């Protein structure tokens with residue numbers, strides 16, 4: 001079942017997702033860190049470490065949003081990082097951030113759809129995505145596109161929400177995620193749907209072994225999964 005942000009609208013998922021992220025772009029960074037108690041920062045750091053041995057020079061950050069994952073990837077000393085996103089609102093917040101940090105020459109924030117990438121085959125050493133793949137309209141098409149632009153031997157690192165399974169953490173977390181987080185998100189972002197869409201989309205999204213099978217189906221080898229914080233999120237790695 002496709003989970004849509006705005007249930008009263010008939011637009012395709014991609015259009016609704018872009019509209020939703022445009023609407024919350026000004027509050028996105030604050031809410032991310034506030035609602036996760038800053039844990040999202042640690043998750044991005046851990047995910048980027050999965051690329052240290054590869055020493056990638058050209059990195060593509062898919063669904064880059066405001067660019068936090070792209071910024072974290074600078075720890076790998078790349079020559080160039082390209083970030084793509086379908087939300088101009090998110091990209092604009094990101095572009096301002098890059099200018100302020102003096103890194104706009106190394107991180108290029110471009111408008112683009114992950115399911116139809118405008119890059120040649122085998123263009124990047126690494127393709128990274130944080131909290132993006134769950135929002136794709138067509139997951140397999142997006143993952144296959146990422147594989148297409150990755151060079152042979154290159155690596156994809158995907159950070160995404162998963163679901164905790166251990167009692168009683170699972171129950172406590174679910175209560176927070178389904179009942180508390182949407183209320184805070186709604187008040188702060190002023191978007192009625194975005195923080196209801198978050199737990200709903202996570203609930204429907206494949207995780208763990210199921211996600212690894214999809215990675216393999218879309219062309220990745222040597223896949224692995226590393227659950228984080230009792231399974232709230234997971235890092236998935238696959239090679240071309």
Ligand SMILES: C[S@@+](CC[C@H](N)C(=O)[O-])C[C@H]1O[C@@H](n2cnc3c(N)ncnc32)[C@H](O)[C@@H]1O
Nearest residue numbers: 021063064065085086087090113114130131135
């Ligand atoms: C939850 S945000 C993640 C942003 C960033 N990666 C981070 O770690 O904070 C998800 C982003 O995915 C983008 N997105 C969703 N579908 C996309 C697609 N098909 N192509 C490019 N970006 C997409 C949204 O516009 C949004 O900015």
